[in-house]
Amino acid sequence: MENKENKEAAAEYENEPLIKDELERSKVKIMRALCDQEDPLTKDVDDLMIRRFLRAGGLDTEKASKLFLKYLTWKRSYLPKGHISESEIANDLSHKKVCMQGHDKMGRPIVVAFGNRHNPSKGNPEEFKRFVVYTLEKICARMPRGEEKFVVIGDLQGWGYTHSDIRGYLAALSILQDCYPGRLGKIYVVHAPYLFMKVRKLIQPFVDSNTKQRIVFVENKKLTSTLLEDIEESQLLDIFGGKMPLVPIQDS
Template sequence: MATQLSRSEERNATPKEKLEWTKEEEEEEKEFKECVEEPNGSLTPVIDDSLESNELDKQKLAIMRAFVEGEDSSAKDVDDFMLRRFLRARDLDIEKASAMFLKYLSWRRSAIPGGFISVSELSTNLAHNKLFMQGVDKKGRPIVVGFGNRHKQGNLEEFIRFVIFFLEKVCSRIPRGQEKFVCIGDLQGWGYSNSDIRGYRAALSILQDCYPERLGKLYLVHVPYIFMTAWKMVYPFIDKKTKNKISFVEDKKLKSTLLDDINESQLPDAYGGKLSLVPIQDC
């Protein structure tokens, strides 16, 4: 079943509300015109494969592909959607996007030589039980929930591998017709013992440089004032596109804010929804 959607119909927005949409949301709205209703009642966007319809320059993509395949033959195994994400991350600058992508291919060979990371390599971080995945938002994007107070500073190399494991896992669960995921970062109980600036910066670097245009939105909830000290140290390393996807949510508006973007049937029960959280390693 296909359903035509428009943002004005979906949210019944007033002119004032329309002015409050972010540029990122407006760009995403242009990426799809219809959704498929899944058995669980969620709507999965169907993205038009036509680059013209997505306002991307088909010629630039072709030039980028020819160049990167000439530099690294493994680029032939990559689909146009991945190259398009790197192009978007560099504002359609072919030279910058190509350099970014070739660096990613080299990084991937050294970081994930066998193509995957085993849970046996991540015993400490998995024992913290800090990352979960359950449900999808109204755009069909998988929902990840992370509990900041469960993270402890430890071996940086293992944490980096844990971050890669998580990103590979969630990206493999992104449904047909979608390219992004959303995350709820729960900081209730966060304290200085959880402050891991090196780890945060490393995770941010991997997300932005190796998995560009994968994060759709990050909701930071139950944010204690003490967290802002760490935030000020991390903020300068966040690129503009990622900053536009981060939203600090007031406690009193938590459920209503999440329900704006997530159906109650898909919202984790920790926030008043219907679904139980599932540890990332069990997804």
């Protein structure tokens, strides 16, 4: 009996509309119809992706459609195989600069980026961009059904001028904002040195308002307590006072 009820509940959940707001649902249908005429890849994406671009376009279906079609063109050229192979980004992966482990209390995947493991003088700008796309694609693949966002802990301990990469930061920001709108839930910046604040001023004009409001600078003395407000101890990495081991994104 319980099995039958569970199956019925699961079936009901699967059939539940992903978008409950009637206005957004109707605009998503309009946008899908507009984009499908221009690009057949439209049929391969779900309504939530279209809604993310709709919201990025301020619910203006024409503006949002242009943003979405631009993304599809980018995806076709940047991800012709549907993914970035690890052999293409072996150098960036070898530095273990990004790890992914655990979920916050809202079920969003947690990503940790180590600023002092990125050295632009020993890297390739194009490879780094592919690494960013690989990272974002892997994060999105880990999303539970119905969840759209992830959270980042940006650890800048030991970061200095040798790790500074304005061009790389701007490229990563552009990819995130233009190709993965509505995916970022929050960024916790921890162990930020004074020097970083100077670099931040150069990047700030390129950060859209939606991204800005999701950035939280965490005081060192309140690091663990601040993170535990949103992340259970069992899901928080041990280096921040939790119990999760550190796992490089390629191994997660």
